[in-house]
Amino acid sequence: MSDRGSHEDGLNAQKYHGQGMESNSNNFDSGQQQQEQELATKMLQIQSKRFYLDVKQNRRGRFIKVAEIGADGRRSQVFLALSTAAEFRDHLSSFSDYYSSLGPPNPDSVPEDGKLKSEMMLKDNRRYYLDLKENSRGRFLRVRVSQTIPRGGQRTQVAIPAQGMIEFRDALTDLLEDFGTDDGGFKGELPEGRLLRVDNKIFYFDIGQNHRGIYMRVSECLMSFDPQVKNKFRTAITVPEKCWGNFRDILAEYCDKMGRAAAGTTPAAPTTPNPPAHQDMVSD
Incomplete structure (x- = not known):
C-alpha cells in the first residue's frame, strides 16, 4: 500500500x-x-x-x-x-x-x-x-x-x-x-502523423492525447541546406479535436476566397470612356 x-x-x-x-x-x-x-x-x-x-x-x-x-x-x-x-x-x-x-x-x-x-x-x-x-x-x-x-x-x-x-x-x-493504471480518454488507435513540405519548410501534423482529450499539434521546421547548421523548430500550435471542424471550415473559407481572388486578378484591357458626341478625339 x-x-x-x-x-x-x-x-x-x-x-x-x-x-x-x-x-x-x-x-x-x-x-x-x-x-x-x-x-x-x-x-x-x-x-x-x-x-x-x-x-x-x-x-x-x-x-x-x-x-x-x-x-x-x-x-x-x-x-x-x-x-x-x-x-x-x-x-x-x-x-x-x-x-x-x-x-x-x-x-x-x-x-x-x-x-x-x-x-x-x-x-x-x-x-x-x-x-x-x-x-x-x-x-x-x-x-x-x-x-x-x-x-x-x-x-x-x-x-x-x-x-x-x-x-x-x-x-x-x-x-x-x-x-490504478487507467488513463481514461480515447481507447481507439490515433491517426498517424503526416508532414507537408513547402519550399524550405516542413510542417508536421501529429495527433496526440492527454488527460484533456485528443489534439492535433502543428509544428513548423525551417530546413537548412548547410550541413553545419541545425534545422530550427519553431513554436507549435495545438488544436483540440472538438474544434477541428471549425478549424477546417475557416481554412476552407480562406482557400475559397483566395482562389476566387486569384481568378479575378487578370488585368482587363483598359477602356476609354466614350467622349460626348460633340467632342472630337485628339490623337498624339
Missing part, C-alpha cells in the same frame, strides 16, 4: 518540495503552472541518490512524477502516465532479471556505448528510452524521455542504480495498486 499515512515520508516530501523542484508537468500541462494536488508520495534511498515517486493530480488527471536527487544536490525528473508507469514497472522486472544474470563487471566486455540492454516505450507524443548501462561507476538504468513532436526542448532523464531496480519496481507497484 502507499505511504500516504507515513509521517516520515511526509517529512521527506516536505524537504523535497522545499528544494525548489518544479511543479509543472511537461505534457500534463500547457507550460504554465497549475494547481496540483499530491495524492501520495514514496521516497527511496538507493546508494547515494534519493528518488521521490509522487502521484499527482491536476485538472487534466493523474500522473506520477519521478524525481531524482543526487548526492551533489542535482535534480532531474520524468513524468509517467499511469498506464506508462505500469508498462515501466513490467520492464523493471525484465531488466532486473537480466541484471541478475550478469557476472561481475568486466570492462573488456562492455559495449562501446556502455549499453547492456535497451527497450523503448511509446506513449502519446513521448518516447521513453530504457537503457541498462555500465560505466566506471557501475551499472544503472537510464530512463530518458524525448518528444516525438519536436519542440526544441531538452530531454529529461533519471538514472536508477541497477541494485535498486527491484525496490523501485515494488514502490511503483504499491502506488499503482492504490490508484
Whole structure:
C-alpha cells in the first residue's frame, strides 16, 4: 500500500518540495503552472541518490512524477502516465532479471556505448528510452524521455542504480495498486502523423492525447541546406479535436476566397470612356 499515512515520508516530501523542484508537468500541462494536488508520495534511498515517486493530480488527471536527487544536490525528473508507469514497472522486472544474470563487471566486455540492454516505450507524443548501462561507476538504468513532436526542448532523464531496480519496481507497484493504471480518454488507435513540405519548410501534423482529450499539434521546421547548421523548430500550435471542424471550415473559407481572388486578378484591357458626341478625339 502507499505511504500516504507515513509521517516520515511526509517529512521527506516536505524537504523535497522545499528544494525548489518544479511543479509543472511537461505534457500534463500547457507550460504554465497549475494547481496540483499530491495524492501520495514514496521516497527511496538507493546508494547515494534519493528518488521521490509522487502521484499527482491536476485538472487534466493523474500522473506520477519521478524525481531524482543526487548526492551533489542535482535534480532531474520524468513524468509517467499511469498506464506508462505500469508498462515501466513490467520492464523493471525484465531488466532486473537480466541484471541478475550478469557476472561481475568486466570492462573488456562492455559495449562501446556502455549499453547492456535497451527497450523503448511509446506513449502519446513521448518516447521513453530504457537503457541498462555500465560505466566506471557501475551499472544503472537510464530512463530518458524525448518528444516525438519536436519542440526544441531538452530531454529529461533519471538514472536508477541497477541494485535498486527491484525496490523501485515494488514502490511503483504499491502506488499503482492504490490508484490504478487507467488513463481514461480515447481507447481507439490515433491517426498517424503526416508532414507537408513547402519550399524550405516542413510542417508536421501529429495527433496526440492527454488527460484533456485528443489534439492535433502543428509544428513548423525551417530546413537548412548547410550541413553545419541545425534545422530550427519553431513554436507549435495545438488544436483540440472538438474544434477541428471549425478549424477546417475557416481554412476552407480562406482557400475559397483566395482562389476566387486569384481568378479575378487578370488585368482587363483598359477602356476609354466614350467622349460626348460633340467632342472630337485628339490623337498624339
